[in-house]
Amino acid sequence: MIRITGLHKSFGNNHVLQGIDLTVHQGEVVVILGPSGSGKSTLLRCINYLETFEQGEIRIEGRPIGRTMVGGRSVEMPQKELNQIRQEVGMVFQSFNLFPHKTVIDNITMAPVTLRGLTHDEANRQALELLRKVGLEEKAYARPASLSGGQKQRVAIARALAMKPKVMLFDEPTSALDPETVGEVLQVMRTLAREGMTMVVVTHEMGFARDVADRVVVMDKGSIIEEGTPDKIFREPSHPRTQMFLHQVLKQDQDFR
Ligand code: ADP
Ligand code: MG
Numbered sequence: 001m002i003r004i005t006g007l008h009k010s011f012g013n014n015h016v017l018q019g020i021d022l023t024v025h026q027g028e029v030v031v032i033l034g035p036s037g038s039g040k041s042t043l044l045r046c047i048n049y050l051e052t053f054e055q056g057e058i059r060i061e062g063r064p065i066g067r068t069m070v071g072g073r074s075v076e077m078p079q080k081e082l083n084q085i086r087q088e089v090g091m092v093f094q095s096f097n098l099f100p101h102k103t104v105i106d107n108i109t110m111a112p113v114t115l116r117g118l119t120h121d122e123a124n125r126q127a128l129e130l131l132r133k134v135g136l137e138e139k140a141y142a143r144p145a146s147l148s149g150g151q152k153q154r155v156a157i158a159r160a161l162a163m164k165p166k167v168m169l170f171d172e173p174t175s176a177l178d179p180e181t182v183g184e185v186l187q188v189m190r191t192l193a194r195e196g197m198t199m200v201v202v203t204h205e206m207g208f209a210r211d212v213a214d215r216v217v218v219m220d221k222g223s224i225i226e227e228g229t230p231d232k233i234f235r236e237p238s239h240p241r242t243q244m245f246l247h248q249v250l251k252q253d254q255d256f257r
Pocket of ligand 2: 171
């Protein structure tokens with residue numbers, strides 16, 4: 001579903017992604033762990049080409065996104081083509097990014113109407129269904145400001161799903177939430193995973209990683225230093241920096257037992 005090969009990305013002199021290779025299969029849930037600044041967000045943002053990159057290639061179901069090789073050179077793809085392939089990749093951010101002046105349902109219907117060509121009726125029907133799925137049907141006509149963080153994040157998930165993406169990327173979706181609303185968001189994500197959605201999730205929720213991930217990928221300083229099943233990574237991490245990272249995170253994670 002996703003194939004990343006030889007991905008390099010720099011911000012000025014800061015070589016943030018130093019040759020990432022990663023394949024994610026259909027229906028797989030991959031959790032990315034790693035210390036702050038290791039390049040996790042940048043990697044996710046490259047996957048739907050919110051960030052450009054200098055070298056390497058990312059393919060979604062075989063189709064390159066953002067840049068493609070032409071005559072041995074990496075070139076930017078035309079905007080129209082980019083917009084199409086981008087629709088296959090939904091993204092949920094730490095900071096929700098809902099439109100504050102629109103109702104919940106308008107937040108969800110906007111992209112399907114403008115980009116997927118749904119009628120307002122179709123889009124509304126679909127949005128209500130998605131809101132039911134995330135447990136927020138009764139908030140359809142509320143403004144984002146009246147919602148809790150967990151509710152906002154569930155709306156953001158519904159909004160991403162409205163585009164019927166083949167892949168969902170989550171960048172620390174619960175990091176900005178009050179502890180009491182973290183669980184409701186993770187629950188929605190568990191349901192999605194169970195339904196077979198292909199997911200790449202950056203999170204420090206180790207309980208979620210252990211229970212839901214098919215594979216855990218550990219990043220450090222712009223590289224993947226280790227990957228394996230949650231069992232392998234949590235029980236017998238082979239890289240010293242993974243051990244150090246897990247030790248630090250697990251100290252703070254009361255839910256991980
Ligand atoms: P993580 O998500 O693992 O914390 P990031 O991908 O956010 O890491 O950041 C990796 C590195 O890239 C950091 O050194 C960060 O300062 C740098 N970086 C991220 N975004 C930008 C940006 N827009 N401009 C310049 N540097 C950036
Ligand atoms: Mg980040």
